[in-house]
Each structure stands twice: as C-alpha cells, then as structure tokens.
Amino acid sequence: xxxxxxxxxxxxxxxxxxxxxxxxxxxxxxxxxxxxxxxxxxxxxxxxxxxxxxxxxxxxxxxxxxxxxxxxxxxxxxxxxxxxxxxxxxxxxxxxxxxxxxxxxxxxxxxxxxxxxxxxxxxxxxxxxxxxxxxxxxxxxxxxx
Numbered sequence: 001x002x003x004x005x006x007x008x009x010x011x012x013x014x015x016x017x018x019x020x021x022x023x024x025x026x027x028x029x030x031x032x033x034x035x036x037x038x039x040x041x042x043x044x045x046x047x048x049x050x051x052x053x054x055x056x057x058x059x060x061x062x063x064x065x066x067x068x069x070x071x072x073x074x075x076x077x078x079x080x081x082x083x084x085x086x087x088x089x090x091x092x093x094x095x096x097x098x099x100x101x102x103x104x105x106x107x108x109x110x111x112x113x114x115x116x117x118x119x120x121x122x123x124x125x126x127x128x129x130x131x132x133x134x135x136x137x138x139x140x141x142x143x144x145x
Contacts, residue, residue: 063081064081064094
C-alpha cells in the first residue's frame with residue numbers, strides 16, 4: 001500500500017471523539033487488526049525486496065570482478081566489465097551502481113513504512129489507557145469520585 005495512503009488513514013484513525021469514548025474504545029480491536037495486517041503485508045514485501053537486493057548484489061559483484069559468465073551477461077543485457085577492480089575498491093562500484101541503488105532505495109522506503117506502522121500499533125496499544133484516563137478525569141471534574 002502507498003505510504004501516503006497509510007499516513008492519511010492513520011491521521012483519520014488518530015482522531016478520538018471525546019463525546020463517544022465508549023465507541024472509540026470499541027473501535028480499538030478493529031484498528032489494531034487493520035494496522036497489524038498492513039504491517040505483516042509490508043514485512044513480507046520487505047523480505048522479498050531484501051532477497052532481490054541480495055541476489056542483485058551478488059550478480060553485480062560477479063559482474064565487477066569479471067567472474068560472470070557470458071550466459072548471465074546476455075541474460076541481463078550487460079556488456080563485460082573491462083576494468084580490473086581491486087578488492088578494496090569494490091564498494092565504490094557496488095555503492096554507486098544505479099540498479100543496486102534503486103533496489104536499496106526500495107528497501108529503505110519499505111523499512112520506513114514498517115517503522116511507521118509499528119509506531120501506529122504502539123499508539124493503539126496504549127490508546128485504551130488514554131481513553132480510560134479521559135473518562136476518569138471527567139468523573140473527577142464532575143465530582144463523580
């Protein structure tokens with residue numbers, strides 16, 4: 001799911017109607033389930049992306065070290081790499097590779113979404129206490145204690 005859509009949903013779901021605290025309390029399980037499902041979906045996507053990144057990393061390493069066979073080069077549409085890269089310089093090539101950078105960026109994007117969803121779930125896990133405290137405060141201020 002698009003990150004902006006998740007942020008918009010979370011903003012809408014963050015609002016608590018102070019006049020209907022009982023209803024807000026009853027919505028907590030559904031909200032928790034909603035964001036837990038999103039979190040699990042994103043975890044699966046992230047695992048797939050990390051696997052994709054690791055495979056591409058190995059392929060690029062083979063490419064830059066000259067160890068890639070002609071069949072794999074042809075499969076990816078790559079020309080043989082002509083330079084002899086020293087082991088200590090390999091990170092310069094791998095870190096600046098465009099394809100690898102794109103996959104790393106996608107991984108980072110999903111990691112940020114995961115962190116955001118985890119924070120939403122933490123908030124939802126404590127929301128019942130906030131609702132309870134609001135009810136207790138209203139009792140106290142109206143002389144109900």
